[in-house]
Amino acid sequence: xxxxxxxxxxxxxxxxxxxxxxxxxxxxxxxxxxxxxxxxxxxxxxxxxxxxxxxxxxxxxxxxxxxxxxxxxxxxxxxxxxxxxxxxxxxxxxxxxxxxxxxxxxxxxxxxxxxxxxxxxxxxxxxxxxxxxxxxxxxxxxxxxxxxxxxxxxxxxxxxxxxxxxxxxxxxxxxxxxxxxxxxxxxxxxxxxxxxxxxxxxxxxxxxxxxxxxxxxxxxxxxxxxxxxxxxxxxxxxxxxxxxxxxxxxxxxxxxxxxxxxxxxxxxxxxxxxxxxxxxxxxxxxxxxxxxxxxxxxxxxxxxxxxxxxxxxxxxxxxxxxxxxxxxxxxxxxxxxxxxxxxxxxxxxxxxxxxxxxxxxxxxxxxxxxxxxxxxxxxxxxxxxxxxxxxxxxxxxxxxxxxxxxxxx
Amino acid sequence: xxxxxxxxxxxxxxxxxxxxxxxxxxxxxxxxxxxxxxxxxxxxxxxxxxxxxxxxxxxxxxxxxxxxxxxxxxxxxxxxxxxxxxxxxxxxxxxxxxxxxxxxxxxxxxxxxxxxxxxxxxxxxxxxxxxxxxxxxxxxxxxxxxxxxxxxxxxxxxxxxxxxxxxxxxxxxxxxxxxxxxxxxxxxxxxxxxxxxxxxxxxxxxxxxxxxxxxxxxxxxxxxxxxxxxxxxxxxxxxxxxxxxxxxxxxxxxxxxxxxxxxxxxxxxxxxxxxxxxxxxxxxxxxxxxxxxxxxxxxxxxxxxxxxxxxxxxxxxxxxxxxxxxxxxxxxxxxxxxxxxxxxxxxxxxxxxxxxxxxxxxxxxxxxxxxxxxxxxxxxxx
Numbered sequence: 053x054x055x056x057x058x059x060x061x062x063x064x065x066x067x068x069x070x071x072x073x074x075x076x077x078x079x080x081x082x083x084x085x086x087x088x089x090x091x092x093x094x095x096x097x098x099x100x101x102x103x104x105x106x107x108x109x110x111x112x113x114x115x116x117x118x119x120x121x122x123x124x125x126x127x128x129x130x131x132x133x134x135x136x137x138x139x140x141x142x143x144x145x146x147x148x149x150x151x152x153x154x155x156x157x158x159x160x161x162x163x164x165x166x167x168x169x170x171x172x173x174x175x176x177x178x179x180x181x182x183x184x185x186x187x188x189x190x191x192x193x194x195x196x197x198x199x200x201x202x203x204x205x206x207x208x209x210x211x212x213x214x215x216x217x218x219x220x221x222x223x224x225x226x227x228x229x230x231x232x233x234x235x236x237x238x239x240x241x242x243x244x245x246x247x248x249x250x251x252x253x254x255x256x257x258x259x260x261x262x263x264x265x266x267x268x269x270x271x272x273x274x275x276x277x278x279x280x281x282x283x284x285x286x287x288x289x290x291x292x293x294x295x296x297x298x299x300x301x302x303x304x305x306x307x308x309x310x311x312x313x314x315x316x317x318x319x320x321x322x323x324x325x326x327x328x329x330x331x332x333x334x335x336x337x338x339x340x341x342x343x344x345x346x347x348x349x350x351x352x353x354x355x356x357x358x359x360x361x362x363x364x365x366x367x368x369x370x371x372x373x374x375x376x377x378x379x380x381x382x383x384x385x386x387x388x389x390x391x392x393x394x395x396x397x398x399x400x401x402x403x404x405x406x407x408x409x410x411x412x413x414x415x416x417x418x419x420x421x422x423x424x425x426x427x428x429x430x431x432x433x434x435x436x437x438x439x440x441x442x443x444x445x446x447x448x449x450x451x452x453x454x455x456x457x458x459x460x461x
Numbered sequence: 462x463x464x465x466x467x468x469x470x471x472x473x474x475x476x477x478x479x480x481x482x483x484x485x486x487x488x489x490x491x492x493x494x495x496x497x498x499x500x501x502x503x504x505x506x507x508x509x510x511x512x513x514x515x516x517x518x519x520x521x522x523x524x525x526x527x528x529x530x531x532x533x534x535x536x537x538x539x540x541x542x543x544x545x546x547x548x549x550x551x552x553x554x555x556x557x558x559x560x561x562x563x564x565x566x567x568x569x570x571x572x573x574x575x576x577x578x579x580x581x582x583x584x585x586x587x588x589x590x591x592x593x594x595x596x597x598x599x600x601x602x603x604x605x606x607x608x609x610x611x612x613x614x615x616x617x618x619x620x621x622x623x624x625x626x627x628x629x630x631x632x633x634x635x636x637x638x639x640x641x642x643x644x645x646x647x648x649x650x651x652x653x654x655x656x657x658x659x660x661x662x663x664x665x666x667x668x669x670x671x672x673x674x675x676x677x678x679x680x681x682x683x684x685x686x687x688x689x690x691x692x693x694x695x696x697x698x699x700x701x702x703x704x705x706x707x708x709x710x711x712x713x714x715x716x717x718x719x720x721x722x723x724x725x726x727x728x729x730x731x732x733x734x735x736x737x738x739x740x741x742x743x744x745x746x747x748x749x750x751x752x753x754x755x756x757x758x759x760x761x762x763x764x765x766x767x768x769x770x771x772x773x774x775x776x777x778x779x780x781x782x783x784x785x786x787x788x789x790x791x792x793x794x795x796x797x798x799x800x801x802x803x804x805x806x807x808x809x810x811x812x813x814x815x816x817x818x819x820x821x822x823x824x825x826x827x828x829x830x831x832x833x834x835x836x837x838x839x840x841x842x843x
Contacts, residue, residue, distance in 0.1 A: 163698055262697075285693075
């Protein structure tokens with residue numbers, strides 16, 4: 053499947069746009085030549101709806117654009133369209149994502165490579181528009197690939213990766229790209245838009261092969277199976293998720309060759325870690341204030357860096373543990389909650405601790421829950437995260453403690 | 462009475478889905494409750510894979526009785542016991558073999574019965590006649606016929622015709638170490654306050670006809686039907702299975718073990734109106750070159766709708782399934798030897814093949830089991 057390309061052959065003809073994360077995703081929909089997209093409005097995902105509708109209205113994009121009567125139908129529509137061989141796009145946010153949950157679960161079970169965005173938003177009640185990762189994370193065990201973007205550029209890049217990886221026959225799994233509400237979905241940044249020719253090289257036509265639902269290829273999809281078949285079917289999903297890491301690496305290598313972006317690793321992005329004693333670990337836009345803090349702390353002489361996770365699922369255990377065992381302490385920042393979990397930590401905190409358990413040399417891991425509901429992570433909060441992590445580095449007992457940051461008493 | 466030598470006993474009730482669900486449940490519960498009277502403990506459960514069950518499709522419920530809780534534990538987390546001491550078939554046509562939609566293939570009725578175990582069948586027939594339609598035994602067991610026709614009801618109704626009491630009485634006859642007749646009677650007395658119900662248990666005990674079956678006895682006429690279960694490497698990805706092209710029949714979709722009655726067709730009186738072909742819920746009819754409609758017996762569940770919608774009297778007749786050895790269609794016989802076909806039709810259906818003789822037909826009717834027509838029952842459990 054590896055694409056034969058010359059180094060950076062298309063960089064000279066890239067164009068630039070000032071675009072929100074949602075608009076960048078709409079550009080990716082256009083470039084990927086999506087056949088069917090289903091829409092139902094909920095903030096902040098609906099920015100994509102509007103941006104895509106505008107591209108269609110302006111004659112720049114040709115896609116079957118179906119406005120559903122709710123999120124459940126919305127996700128069912130693309131699931132079925134995908135089964136008949138369409139490249140599809142869908143998305144939602146917060147409780148809208150939850151309303152589609154049944155369709156979301158079966159899409160992974162059916163191995164249909166639906167590409168979605170989840171414009172991350174706090175779950176009602178109380179009503180809140182701001183970002184929280186619990187909507188995306190609710191599907192973490194079901195077989196969806198879950199990348200998270202930091203910038204509008206990365207949102208577009210991950211979307212192109214999503215079709216390439218998800219539709220690969222070795223994977224054939226749905227992908228949901230996490231976009232932090234407001235910080236990313238509605239903030240305009242400079243985005244490099246690749247040429248159609250370059251994207252066509254990166255992204256082959258979608259081909260379901262002999263799984264295509266068509267009168268000429270009579271198949272039954274998803275019959276009742278019971279206990280006699282179910283474990284084998286789950287095993288197939290497990291194997292597909294294992295394959296996904298390989299396929300992501302291949303796609304990442306091709307993407308870098310074609311577009312010159314994507315960083316050293318497809319799974320993590322390291323910032324100022326070479327000589328670091330302690331690092332922060334998180335995903336999405338919280339990397340931005342943490343990088344500001346790191347530059348400030350570095351000036352004060354602290355050896356501190358950031359490891360940003362780009363793919364939560366598949367969780368690249370080997371790569372992540374190899375990276376994190378280089379440091380004395382890791383401060384994991386969760387923009388999510390997992391009430392009643394081990395040490396009352398966030399989802400990411402417990403995933404990281406679990407991954408590190410079998411390592412001979414383990415860093416101290418401290419958990420932080422911050423920025424819920426879209427609360428901004430301000431510099432004094434970053435400072436507090438730093439101080440608590442560095443304290444834990446010298447006193448391992450405090451490593452099992454999780455802290456809520458920036459919460460009023 | 463001697464104490465049990467084994468530490469537990471497993472009984473299964475094989476029944477017709479929906480129609481006998483309540484009956485099976487009552488039998489299994491009563492086995493445990495009767496055994497409880499002498500200090501044993503037990504559990505009663507259904508094979509969950511059979512529920513939502515379907516009209517007439519063979520299904521199973523179970524009762525396990527043990528001497529104490531520790532012995533029972535080994536039987537508690539079972540989906541379907543692989544070995545049973547007693548199998549109770551509450552409809553005699555089940556002896557032709559069973560296939561629930563979750564079993565992948567036809568199983569001989571005795572498949573889970575241990576060596577020297579028991580097969581109790583509710584039947585108005587003699588054990589010899591029932592044995593003639595039972596798969597050839599691989600190990601010895603004892604067959605017992607509990608007097609009475611198959612008791613069919615619906616999902617929400619129960620036909621209180623004492624079938625359960627007769628079965629419990631017969632069970633006390635074959636495994637007295639576990640279920641005592643006195644305990645069965647006492648239980649029924651408590652539950653019903655009805656002396657006639659108690660007497661039905663005694664009737665089942667006295668009336669059960671037992672016959673020792675040696676290995677090798679039985680018929681080898683039934684189709685062998687087993688499908689392999691694929692592994693995760695051989696299974697198609699995406700929960701995809703092969704389907705049929707238009708006009709093709711699925712060789713793996715055989716539902717005949719759901720059948721208690723089968724339609725036989727008088728091609729002489731058929732007016733080719735297409736009603737049976739149109740209304741059959743399972744698309745079981747094929748058009749013959751002459752434009753008649755012949756039943757594909759491998760696909761037919763015996764629901765009887767064709768006989769109901771047929772406008773010609775006695776053109777499609779529903780006949781006791783135990784009268785047939787195989788699923789071969791008879792249209793070829795009608796074409797090659799018309800008289801032989803008509804003779805066969807009359808012998809099976811008890812109805813004259815020549816409609817002019819209909820006036821004299823009433824005395825010839827030997828069409829058994831009219832009460833067992835499943836179409837009179839309603840309801841599916843979704």
